[in-house]
Amino acid sequence: MKRSKQLINEMKLTFPSLSENERFARIAVSGFLSQLDPCVDELSDIKTAVSEGVTNAIVHGYRGRIGNVLLQVKIFEGGYISIKIQDKGCGIENIEKAREPLFTTAPEDDRAGLGFSIMESFMENVKVRSQKDKGTTVILERRVRSRKQLL
Numbered sequence: 001m002k003r004s005k006q007l008i009n010e011m012k013l014t015f016p017s018l019s020e021n022e023r024f025a026r027i028a029v030s031g032f033l034s035q036l037d038p039c040v041d042e043l044s045d046i047k048t049a050v051s052e053g054v055t056n057a058i059v060h061g062y063r064g065r066i067g068n069v070l071l072q073v074k075i076f077e078g079g080y081i082s083i084k085i086q087d088k089g090c091g092i093e094n095i096e097k098a099r100e101p102l103f104t105t106a107p108e109d110d111r112a113g114l115g116f117s118i119m120e121s122f123m124e125n126v127k128v129r130s131q132k133d134k135g136t137t138v139i140l141e142r143r144v145r146s147r148k149q150l151l
Contacts, residue, residue: 005076005077005078005080006076006077007074007075007076008075008076008077009032009035009074009075010072010073010074010075011028011032011072011073012070012071012072013025013028013070013071013072014068014069014070014071015068015069015071016066016067016068016069017057017058017061017062017065017066017067017068017069017087017089018058018066019055019058021054021058021069022051022054022055022058025050025051025054025069025071025085026047026050026051026054028071029046029047029050029071029073029083030043030046030047032073032075033046033073033075033081033144035075036075036079036081036144036146037146037147038144038145038146038147039145039147042144042145045122045123046081046083046122046123046140046142046144048118048122049083049118049119049122049123049126049140050071050083050085050140052114052115052116052118052119053083053085053115053119053138053140054069054071054085055115056085056115056116056136056138057069057085057086057087057089057136057138058087060089060090060092061087061088061089061090061091061135061136062087062089062090063089063090067087067088067089068087068088069085069086069087070084070085070086070087071083071084071085072084072086078143079143079144079145079146080141080142080143080144081141081142081143081144082139082140082141083139083140083141084137084138084139084140085137085138085139085140086135086136086137086138087135087136088134088135089135089136090132090133090135091130091131091132091133091134091135091136092128092130092132092136093132095128095130098116098128099116099117099120099128116128119138119140122142123140123141123142124141124142124143125139125140125141125142126138126139126140126141127139127141
């Protein structure tokens, strides 16, 4: 995403790493992005990517303990969006390995290991920063076209 875009609007939420808050995160992002009048398919893709990112923070970042997840959504001119999902959990030892399809740190939970692959398939750009024992930040970026632009 081009950094020269001007910020139009943003929201920040912090919530406990409870599994039921994954749904809340999806709904919050969807509601906030509705101001862009997105196509249903695009909104569905974004919600799926957010779901994967938040689930990763809850399941892998905190590994059974409760911590906070930060969700920040920014809208820039031209319909560009940036979604940050951040935890202060255990961190990712090897980001490249974690981004490989079918890799999981929670095989006992029947996890498929497709979280990053799904995020990458629905977003234009996925950035991951992590530090062992300090947490992980995932930034999802893409352009959202309004339904009016498609007519």
